[in-house]
Amino acid sequence: MFAYSNFSKIPRRELLKRALFLFFIISFSSTLLSSEKYFDRNQLPQLSQEILDDSQFSYTKEVVKADSITPVQTQRVRAFKLLARDKSWLLEDRYNPLIIDIDNYLIDGHHRLDGIKELGIKEVRVLRVNATIEEVIEAFDEYRDFTPTYEPEKD
Secondary structure, rough: OOHHHHHHOOHHHHHHHHHHHHHHHHHHHHHHOOOOOOEEEHEEEEOOOOOHHHOOEEEEEEEHHHHHHHHOOOOOOHHHHOOOOOOOHHHHOOOOOOOEEEOOOEEEEEHHHHHHOOOOOOEEEEEEEOOOOHHHHHOHEEEHHHOOOOOOOOO
């Protein structure tokens, strides 16, 4: 163990430099090891069960906790937000399943997930594609959507 007296011999400026160095190393390391992924909306394909059925990807139908899904889309489409004001269809379970990858990253259904979370719905129906989000993005390039977007407000 280090005694306080050991640090008293080191000049205060040197201690500050060492502390800042450690802070930056830890911050940089956690950034590199972070599993968060973000994509612009126009990078993500707009998928449905029918499109998946016609592809080489397998998927499973599941019910998962809403808070276990990681959204990756950085923008939303304003027109869809206006349509989502009446969320009774979410409460009545009349929505298309969300599409997630093997690691629970959300591929399609960001507006639905926003509404589901606003309403406090705990479990959601999903189609879990047996691939990573990067593999899905690459395979379904022709299903990308270039509708103008906006940045959602941060909570």
